[in-house]
Amino acid sequence: MEVTIREEGVAIAASSVAGRLLDDGVPQRLAAGDPALWGEEATAEAAARLGWLTLPLTSRELLPEIGKLVEWARAQGLTNVVLAGMGGSSLAAEVVCDTYDVPLTVLDTTDAHQVRRALAEGLDTTVLVVASKSGATVETDSHLRIFEAAFRAAGIDPGDRIVVVTDPDSPLEQAAIDAGYQLVLARPDVGGRYSALSAFGLVPSALAGAEIEKLLEQAGEVAPLLALTDGNPGLELGAVLGGAALNGRDKLILEDQLSEINGLPDWIEQLVAESLGKDGRGVLPVVGADPNGVSDELVVGIGSDNGDVRVDGRLGAQFLVWEYATAVAGRLLEVNPFDQPDVAGAKRNTAELLDAPAPGRPAFTDGPVEVYGETRARDLPGLLNELLDAVPGDGYLAVLAYLDRLAAFDAPVREGADFEEMTDAWMAADAATLRALLALRTDRPVTFGWGPRYLHSTGQYHKGGPGNGVFLQITGVVTDDVPVPGRPFTLGALQLAQALGDLGALAGRGRPAVRLHLTDRVTGVAHLLAAAQEA
Template identity: 50%
Template sequence: MSSLSVEALGAAADAVEAHLPTLVEDKVASRLFAQDPTLWGPEAESESAIRLSWTGLHRTSRPLVGEISALREELTSRGVHRIALCGMGGSSLAPEVICATAGVDLVVVDSSDPDMVRACVHDDLAGTAVVVSSKSGSTVETDSQRRIFIQAFQDAGIDPTERIIIVTDPGSAMDTQSRADGYRVINADPNVGGRYSALTAFGLVPSGLAGIDVGALLDEAEVVADLLAEDDPANPGLRLGAAMAGTEPLRDKLILTDRGTPIVGFADWAEQLIAESTGKEGTGVLPVVVGRAGAAPAVAGAPDATVVALTAEDDEETASEQVPSQINVAGTLGAQLLLWEVATAVAGRLLGINPFDQPDVESAKSAARDLMDNPSGGTEDALGTDGAVEIRTAGTALELGEASTSLEGSVDALLAQLDPDRGYLAVMVYLDRLAHADLESVRGTLETRLGRPVTFGWGPRFLHSTGQFHKGGPETGIYLQVTGAPVQDVPVPGKEFTLGTFIAAQAAGDAQVLADKGRPVLRLHLTEQEAGLAQLREVLGRS
């Protein structure tokens, strides 16, 4: 019995009808599960040849189940009752969803914000074990978090090799050095990309150590694997992929709504998978996470939008919603992880792009590294100051003029650049996402005000997600960046930089790459966080 349901309505149903016969005739599903690298054209072949093992993880990840269980017992015997995860993007988003759905605590340290990292490190350190996850073994955020935890354990008289578990690809720099230093290392499948790694060691190790039954999660995926591999019109992966990327003209805003799904935070995981996989070569599908509140009516009904209703199984209420294009999706967590991976790979084929690379993520990282080497390059003078907020732009796509001395005026000037038919606003906040989670509420207010999609991303987390779409997707976005002076900076042991200087370079580097591509960027820096946030909430919350 299938534990998946995909129902397409309106324009999404038309897309399924238009593309499904060809997808079936071309045997896309069976070729995908046979790991055929030719599905996305010659230019993508070399990359896809080493990125398709995710189709068989419901079988190949089984040996991890016993290993994780034994390790959890060992850690528990040492007094560990709190698991922290250091990782970015695909290394952290899947475990976050898996644990939240089961109501299991997991501390996700996916930031270089000094205040957030410091709080995560020093809360109940004596009862904490840490999973450090990096596919490449060279992710600067993750390496910095690792160094800070090591120092904290040492300062507390705790042997860090007994509390830190490394998850990385075999042969990475982190793999080699960690083994030499005496740390326990668990290797992930190297033929799986980060955003497709939910059912590899990256998703399963931190989840299992936190208390999740990861064997049951693999069972849920296995139940639907044969269905998703069938060249059949009923294949929900083919249907979802066609509905996502096959509308004509392309509805490139995918509005992800929570309509009773028991899976907590699933849209955040899907956001990274879809945006980073499809947002390139001037095309792509932008996921817009709107949660239970739903999208503004003008957005949900827009000609460039498809609404995805994430529902509970056997929930028929969403079928009555009247929007021009809608997809209702239900299923267990393990089944949906595999479903959306298949659908995104299918969407890549329909869009004519390589769903396994992320060229503009690398460009932002490179710009940040350059600014770390030359910090003065990212510290241009503020155009103006309004209370506790310094106002800057990046590039020439946004000219503020007299508005540069006013927070409200500068925001209005940015919003005036929005394309009323195809545009979107991206709000990008480089602050402590745990301490300031309520700031996300401005997304809905701005969306209602503009009548256009608004995304909200915490930096640097979103750089591994929608950051790819911002720079590689269509030139329809405007960008509001918020940074802030940390309450207390944190040095990175063994490095010449602090987390404060690093996150500032990440923000400046991202703005620079956006500006180089002609995107309008407004940069707001809070010189004092509490006062600056009060100003920001007032201006952005204005209807």
């Protein structure tokens, strides 16, 4: 594992804080699990959240249990692995499976259309992994209930198809025992976003066919370096992140185009944003974007020279070193890297809005797009210009889409089309393309998040960070809703309540935010992308 600083300003900023970290004995204290590293107010939380430091060793104890679980699934012909989990309960496994090129369907959505896709993938060969640290995550609970009903309707005993990963003594543990589900207990002293090398990352990855032993070996090889004062990649990267942020370079552009690891920036985004974005401070990770060459950017290349800093290492080592570096950066920024104080507000709003009437009248309607919120614009190009103009000189624009993130693959493609043509067709139907179109028109970062996935990731930064974001939220009509058995709501109602709940939380903090509602999803996305090109 190697961290190479390629830009002089970054080297100076990192060096200025590295000496302080060494003087304070941070490598030795963190290796020993000292919870006082982040201040008196964070000590109690940190004391219960440092188990990730020893996961390369302790998670090896899980390998025999996971091996038996894999044998059980293979014996029943369960080759279609569906993971129901949010944030830290799913992002690491997604990276692992993408990197090892093994199939995994991740359900971190409340979009009815996307959930129906997963239900249609062949229940007769499906094993559902339900992953929730608290055991009370509303999205994951809904997925479990929906799949239980679907299995029973297909004449399948859910007890033969469901695996639960949760903390000891969580409500989900008892529910799994009562229902006779396969159960793997995770370490309670590991927070969700630091759980890549725990049962949350390992169980679904192994069921999908990834070689999880290699992950632990890779992490185990780098672990001894994290106690050193010299040649410590975690300390070096932490000094880079924290030192750069303290010097105004708090927009972390993650570049991985040449890496053999697939999707690592999405995992880093959650780890860094949720750990550091609080108390009016933080680091904003920007995924899938080109640098603008502005003064507040820090460009980090994952196995790539396209950046101020290059980070090389195999996946297991990357997981552990980024966790360590984030914890170190938290000390430098004087924030608790293990809590998420601004997430609860949006959850409370969601619960209240599930029983609330539908939103009022839109500010205006442009074709298949209704616009809600305070705006002087009267068409979509004017609105997009207004939002871009509202971004402060040190700020960013966030596009937040509560839609089916796989819908673009339904776009018609001519018979015999090559891959480039297919990609063009998919991009022209993908709401995420809006990020790139808007980024062409500003030198400020433009981020994109799928809702409610981002609520367990950048959502903490949006509400608890420096307060310099502008928000464009997108929702869409639900044409084939999914009821949630045993609950007085559908997925469509839950999804809209989550969107409105977060919009209310942002507005309550004075963040500029507008919602676009697509009355037809396909034509609405096309109309919105056309407006972005016209603006």
